Each structure stands twice: as structure tokens, then as C-alpha cells.
Amino acid sequence: MTTTIEKPTExxxxxxxxxxxxxxxxxxxxxxxxxxxxxxxxxxxxxxxxVAMLGPSGSGKSTLLSILGTLLKPTAGHFFMLGNDLTEADERELTKFRNRNIGFVFQYHHLLPDFTALENVMFPAVASKLMDDVEAEVRATMLLNRVGLGHRLNYRATKLSGGQKQRVALARALMNNPALVLADEPTGNLDRESAHQVMELLAEINAESGTTFLISTHDPEIAKRCQRKITIIDGKVDSIETNPTVKQDVAAA
Amino acid sequence: MRYEAKVALRYLLSSKMQTALLIGGVGVGVLVFCFMSALINGLASYQIEQTVGSIPHITIEPREQTPKVLGGTDGTLILPAILRDNTQRSQIRAWQTVLDTVLADDNVRLAVPVVAGNGFITRGQAVQPVSITGVNPEQLSEVAAIGPAIIKGTTDLDLNGIIIGSRLARNLSIDVGQTLVIRSDRGGQRDVKVRGIFSIGVESLDERVAYMNFKAAKALLNLDNGISRIEIKLKDLDVAPALSASFAVSTGLKVTSWVEKNKRLFDAIQGQGSTGSLIKFFSIVTIIIGVSSALLLTTVRRKSEIGIMRSMGMTKGFINRVFVIQGVLIGLLGAAVGSSGAFAFTTLVMQLAVRADGSRVFPIDPSQGAYVAGIMLATVASTVAAILPARAASRVDPLEAISQ
Incomplete structure (x- = not known):
């Protein structure tokens, strides 16, 4: 089987x-x-x-996302982000790096149930003292408005529907304006319509703000919306394909 | 720290029942701690008051005659021999100077010169041995707590007066106002009138003790130049041992504090104190175990939240503080509830547990509940108890927690 590796556009x-x-x-x-x-x-x-990351269950997608999210150490090899060799960093540095530069969206929303939607979104910025309360509240409100939940700011996480929770989780992932958002099956727990809404939102935010997304998914419909697809099979890159139907030159870096 | 406190508070408020039980548990621990303190300290104060109220805090007596060493005549051979010199009467001769020295000390509330000796009371054919104590009339109540024990007559001791015990009065068939003859073992004799009869309830005292006027007793006992002892009452009981050592040096006499004379009582009080401390120690241990186990359960329940916080870049220190703050809050609230509950409870016990004669069943003293110590120890214990769960929480593997 030949491996197809396509570079992004020039x-x-x-x-x-x-x-x-x-x-x-x-x-x-x-x-x-x-x-x-x-x-x-x-x-x-x-x-x-x-970018979409595809592959069957057990192919190593989640492990790879965990390593790229600095939650897991690789056995060998290196990965660099924003010029930093993250395989060499210690835990304290990685914790700080993760807070500042990486956003996560998981299959399950993992919102803090005792906090409101607004507080959940503010959390990564305020708890790490990256922003003060006022600044964080302004940005969190803006993000929740952007994901269509401006009317649910003060709702407890437990009072929101599945799709709404996932949109709050997306706003939270974007709170610290990360360079990279890692999404692991972000629509895996949602019904068709909610999944569609979340996917639209991811694409729109990518187009508007230029935030880089790496989305692990089984769903070919999602993959179709991505500029490139990286397929992992049995722990190896099987192919990297450019999607000719999606506009390649996205927002300025 | 502010945000950690916010998370900690949310966690506590989200499980109201568990939090209430935890605070209640700490409260009960503090209640036991403070109740035991109030009981043990109250009991100790009561025992000391009962004992020390009627005895001197420091007693100055003549120095014991030192054994003499007899030397050999040739200058080389020494033959030691221990002979107690009983030819001299034991008395403090320059007692006025000693009294002035003692009274000059700020710790001394009162110093009473006392003469004491043995004698016989005769009435008709009846003869009864007595122990005579001579004291200035206005200082009698300081030497002997017989005021409340007087069952007949008064405590007025004029030169011809005597106060005797109830059994002695019965043995001699004598009553207040009647005259009797008292003879000392030094040959003195005096006619005295019974002014008062006391009943302390101790057979030997009620049968053997007689109080006389200081001057009259001095003459009766042939102690013209000296006295038998000086009894001292202090402002603060605790300085007695140190002060008695100091008086021994400054006066050169035999000085004994109430602690030495009541060693058994002192040992018993210390024993009570140790038992109380043990119970208090276990009440604190209970707090630690209770808080620790409950918070450990919380870490398990909150594992995925801890995981997501870690994935969002919260440090281990952040997670640690969230749980330690929960321990501090539980400790503070529990201590507040427990200490105020203990004060109310001890006050209630003090007021309700009263015998028919008005005396208290428990010599409990709500003012000695060691509330500050209880609050501080419970808060520290609760904080320490939170350390283990906090460490467990901070060590949660975010990846494992998120994948659950």
C-alpha cells in the first residue's frame, strides 16, 4: 500500500x-x-x-492527540510547537504552555457542573491569572455570544442541553486565544443537528480568527469540511490528503 | 488563591449534606475537646480550691536540727554519729523579721504567725488530749476554714476564748459559754471559755483540734520568744514551689509549698489531666480521619473535573489548594459550631446537674473550656486532614480522568 503525502498549498x-x-x-x-x-x-x-485526523478505532489517534496536547509523553521522537521542543519540557513548563497555547474540545464536554456557562469559559484565563475578572468576563461573554449562547451566560452547566454544553466547551477552548485547538471526536456524543451546528461553528471560527484546528474524527462528513485529512492506520501516517473542495488559504496566520 | 477559594466553596456548597455532616463531625470533635477541658480543668480547680482553700500555700517552719558529726580526738580518725538534738524546742525565734521579709514579697497575699502545741482539756474527771493552734483572731479564717463549719457560737477568739470540735464538746459534755481548763505539755494552764463549736466532718479534727487566741496560746505553750510556723497565702498558687525555694534561701528556715505537702493530690490532678488530654487527642484524631476520608471520596467523585482543570493548564498546586482550602473552611466552621455548642452545653450541665443541697454534680467550669485551643487545633487538624486528599487530587492523571 502506498502512502500518499500531499503538502498544503504553496x-x-x-x-x-x-x-x-x-x-x-x-x-x-x-x-x-x-x-x-x-x-x-x-x-x-x-x-x-x-485539519482532520482520520483512522479506525485503535489506530492511535487519541494517543497522538494526547501527546500533542502535552498530556502524555511520547516514547521517542519529537514534536515542536511555536518553535518549542515540547518533548524536552518539564511538567511545569508544559502545564503553562498548555494553558496559554492549546485548547481542548473532547467528545464529552467536561464542563465544571457547579459553575455557570460564563464561569466555565472564564476559568482557564482567570484561574491561571492570565486575565483579570473584567477582561475575562468581556471575552467570555463575547465567545459565548459567538457560539450562540449569549442568552445562557448564567446558566449552570448542568442546565444546558448536550449541544449547548459542547458549544460552551468550544468557547472555553478558545478563551486563552490558543494557537492550536485539539478536538477529539467533538461531535461524537451529539445528535445529527447539534453535531452539524458544532461543526459549522468550528469551521467558521477557523475562517474568522485563523485559529488552527486538528480534529480527530470518524465522521467522513466532518472530514469533508477540512482542508487536509491525515489518516492514521496502525500507528502510522497512512496518507495526508488535501481536500480540493475546501478553500485552502484560510485566515491570515 | 482567590479562585481556588471560589472553587473550594462551590464544591462545599454543591454537596450541602456532606458538608453539613463534615462540619457537624468536626463540631462534635471540638465539643468533646472543649467539654473535656471544662470538666477536667473545672474538676482540678475544684479539688485545688477544696484542698488549698483550707491549707497554707507555703509554710515556714523551724529548721530541722541537723545531725552532729563527732570528730576523733587524734585528728585523723573521724567517727560520725547521727544524733538528733531534741533538747531544744523547735521554734522560729526572730519571727517578726521573717514575717516582714515574707510580707515584702509581692506574691504574698497574707502571712499568719501560728503557735501550735499539745495539751489536755480537763473538765471535772474528764481529760481529753488536744492539739492547740494559736492564731490572731482576725486571721483565724485564713488558717482554718472553720467559719462555715461553726455549728454553735462564733469564731471570736478573745484572750480567754477557745473554739473546739463537736466530738470533743460531746466527749466533755460541754457547750458554748461554759468554762474549762486547758493545760499544755509545757506545764502552762489557763481557764478558757468555749466561744464556738465546729464540725468539719473529719473525726480526728472534730475530736482533737482546738483554736485559741495567738497571745494566750503563746503563753500557754511557753513560747515567749518564738512561734511554731508562719502560714502564707499567695495571690497566685502556681508560684508556690519557686517562691518556697526562694524563701528557704532568704530565711534559712524549712519552707514547704502546698504542692510538696499534697503530692498525691497533685499527682491525681496530673493523672486526670493526662486522661483528659488522651480523650482530647482522640477527638482530634477523629476529626482528621473524618475529614480526610470524606475529602478523599470527593477527589474520586471529582476526578474528571480535576482532570479537565489540569488539561486546561491548572497546576498541581492549584488543585492542592482547592482541597486544602476545603479542609480549612470545614475546620473553621466546625470549630465555630463545636466551641459555641460546647459553651452552651457546659453551661446547661452546670445549671441543671445540681443536687438537692445546691452542690453541683459535675464541678464543670464553662469558662475553662479551652475554646481557643479547640478552635485552633480543629482547624489545623482539618487542614492537615485535607493534605492527603489534596495530594491525591493533584496527582490525578488528566488523561486518565478525561477518558473516564
Missing amino acids: KVAERAPLLSVAGLTKNYVIGDLVTPVLKGIDFDIYPGEF
Whole structure:
């Protein structure tokens, strides 16, 4: 089977990569049993890209996202983000880096149930003292308006519907204006309509603000909306394809 | 810290029942702590008051005659021999100077010169041995708490007066106002009139003790130049041992504090104190175990939230503080509830647990509840109890928590 590797358009590739993955491997070790999950992953993601990561269950997508999100250490290889070799950083540096530069959207919203929608969105900025209360409230309100929840600011997370919770989670991921948003099956728990709304929103925000998205998904419909598709099979990059139907030169980096 | 406190408070408020139970648990621990303090300290004060109220805090007596060492005649051989010199009467001769020295000390509330000796009371054919104590009439109540024990007559001790115990009065078939003859073991004799009869309730005292006027007793006992002892009452009981050592040096006499004379009582009070401390210690341990186990359960319940906070870039320190602050808040609130409850409870016990004669069943003293110590210890205990759950929470693997 031949591996297809398509570079992004020249205009996109002119920029320095936001994320550069080189020879990344991950083995899980249980006793004497070593299970290789990632077997040498290489790819670049450029600022402003909207990239889908596809692959069957067990192919290593979630493990790769966890490593890129600095929640898991790779066994070997390197990955660079904004010029930093994150495989070399210690936990304290990674915690700070994660707060400032990476947003997460998971399959499950993981909102803090005792806090309102507004407080949930403000949380990453205020709790880390990146913004003061007023500044954070203004930005969080703006983001919740953007995801269509301006009328639910002071609703407890538990009082929101599944789709609304996921939109709050998206606003929270964007709160610290991250360079990269990692989304792991963001519509996996939603009904068709909510999934469609969330997906539209991700694409719109990418187009408006130039925030880079790497979205792990099984859903071919979602993949169709992305500029590039990275397919992982059995812990390796099987193909990287450019989607000719999607506008390639997205917002300025 | 502010945001950690906000999260901690939200967590506590979101599980109101668990929080109320935790605060209640800490409160009960503090209540036991303060109740035991009020009981043990109250009991100790009561025992000391009962004992020390009727005895001197410091007693100055003549120095014991030192054994003499007899030397060999050739200058080389020493033959030691222990001979107690009983040829001299034991008395404090320059007692007025000693009294002035003692009274000059700020810690001394009162110093009473006392003469004491043995004698016989005769009435007709009846003869009864007595222990004579001579004291200035106005200082009698300081030497002996017989005021409330007087069952007949008064405590007025004029030169010809005597106060005797009820059993002695019965043995001699004598009553207030009647005259009797008292003889000392030094040959003195005097006619005295019974002014008062007391009943302390201790057979030996009610049968053997007689109080006389200081001057009359001095003459009767042939102690013209000296006295038997000086009894001292202090402003603060606790300085007695140190002050008695100081008086021993300054006067060169035998000085004994109430602590030495009541070692058993002192040991018993200390024993009570240790038992109380043990109970208080376990009440604090209970707080630690209760708070710690409840917060550990919270960390398990909140695992995914802790995970998401970590993934959002909150440090381990942040998570740690969220749980430690919960411990502090539980401790403070529990301590407030427990200490105020303890004060109310001890006051209630003090007021309600009263015998028919008006005496208290428990010598409990609400003012000695050690509330500040209870509040501080409970808060510290609750904070310490939160450390283990806080560490467990901060060590939650965000990836594992999120994947749940």
C-alpha cells in the first residue's frame, strides 16, 4: 500500500509550521508486554489550518492527540510547537504552555457542573491569572455570544442541553486565544443537528480568527469540511490528503 | 488563591449534606475537646480550691536540727554519729523579721504567725488530749476554714476564748459559754471559755483540734520568744514551689509549698489531666480521619473535573489548594459550631446537674473550656486532614480522568 503525502498549498506552506511532528512513537508497557501504539509519526500543521485526523478505532489517534496536547509523553521522537521542543519540557513548563497555547474540545464536554456557562469559559484565563475578572468576563461573554449562547451566560452547566454544553466547551477552548485547538471526536456524543451546528461553528471560527484546528474524527462528513485529512492506520501516517473542495488559504496566520 | 477559594466553596456548597455532616463531625470533635477541658480543668480547680482553700500555700517552719558529726580526738580518725538534738524546742525565734521579709514579697497575699502545741482539756474527771493552734483572731479564717463549719457560737477568739470540735464538746459534755481548763505539755494552764463549736466532718479534727487566741496560746505553750510556723497565702498558687525555694534561701528556715505537702493530690490532678488530654487527642484524631476520608471520596467523585482543570493548564498546586482550602473552611466552621455548642452545653450541665443541697454534680467550669485551643487545633487538624486528599487530587492523571 502506498502512502500518499500531499503538502498544503504553496501559500500555506510558505509559513513556518505551527506544529511539527517528527518520528513520534509511543509504546504502552504493561509488565513485560510492550504494545507499540504510534510507530513513527511525521507531519506538519501550519498556522490557520483546519485539519482532520482520520483512522479506525485503535489506530492511535487519541494517543497522538494526547501527546500533542502535552498530556502524555511520547516514547521517542519529537514534536515542536511555536518553535518549542515540547518533548524536552518539564511538567511545569508544559502545564503553562498548555494553558496559554492549546485548547481542548473532547467528545464529552467536561464542563465544571457547579459553575455557570460564563464561569466555565472564564476559568482557564482567570484561574491561571492570565486575565483579570473584567477582561475575562468581556471575552467570555463575547465567545459565548459567538457560539450562540449569549442568552445562557448564567446558566449552570448542568442546565444546558448536550449541544449547548459542547458549544460552551468550544468557547472555553478558545478563551486563552490558543494557537492550536485539539478536538477529539467533538461531535461524537451529539445528535445529527447539534453535531452539524458544532461543526459549522468550528469551521467558521477557523475562517474568522485563523485559529488552527486538528480534529480527530470518524465522521467522513466532518472530514469533508477540512482542508487536509491525515489518516492514521496502525500507528502510522497512512496518507495526508488535501481536500480540493475546501478553500485552502484560510485566515491570515 | 482567590479562585481556588471560589472553587473550594462551590464544591462545599454543591454537596450541602456532606458538608453539613463534615462540619457537624468536626463540631462534635471540638465539643468533646472543649467539654473535656471544662470538666477536667473545672474538676482540678475544684479539688485545688477544696484542698488549698483550707491549707497554707507555703509554710515556714523551724529548721530541722541537723545531725552532729563527732570528730576523733587524734585528728585523723573521724567517727560520725547521727544524733538528733531534741533538747531544744523547735521554734522560729526572730519571727517578726521573717514575717516582714515574707510580707515584702509581692506574691504574698497574707502571712499568719501560728503557735501550735499539745495539751489536755480537763473538765471535772474528764481529760481529753488536744492539739492547740494559736492564731490572731482576725486571721483565724485564713488558717482554718472553720467559719462555715461553726455549728454553735462564733469564731471570736478573745484572750480567754477557745473554739473546739463537736466530738470533743460531746466527749466533755460541754457547750458554748461554759468554762474549762486547758493545760499544755509545757506545764502552762489557763481557764478558757468555749466561744464556738465546729464540725468539719473529719473525726480526728472534730475530736482533737482546738483554736485559741495567738497571745494566750503563746503563753500557754511557753513560747515567749518564738512561734511554731508562719502560714502564707499567695495571690497566685502556681508560684508556690519557686517562691518556697526562694524563701528557704532568704530565711534559712524549712519552707514547704502546698504542692510538696499534697503530692498525691497533685499527682491525681496530673493523672486526670493526662486522661483528659488522651480523650482530647482522640477527638482530634477523629476529626482528621473524618475529614480526610470524606475529602478523599470527593477527589474520586471529582476526578474528571480535576482532570479537565489540569488539561486546561491548572497546576498541581492549584488543585492542592482547592482541597486544602476545603479542609480549612470545614475546620473553621466546625470549630465555630463545636466551641459555641460546647459553651452552651457546659453551661446547661452546670445549671441543671445540681443536687438537692445546691452542690453541683459535675464541678464543670464553662469558662475553662479551652475554646481557643479547640478552635485552633480543629482547624489545623482539618487542614492537615485535607493534605492527603489534596495530594491525591493533584496527582490525578488528566488523561486518565478525561477518558473516564
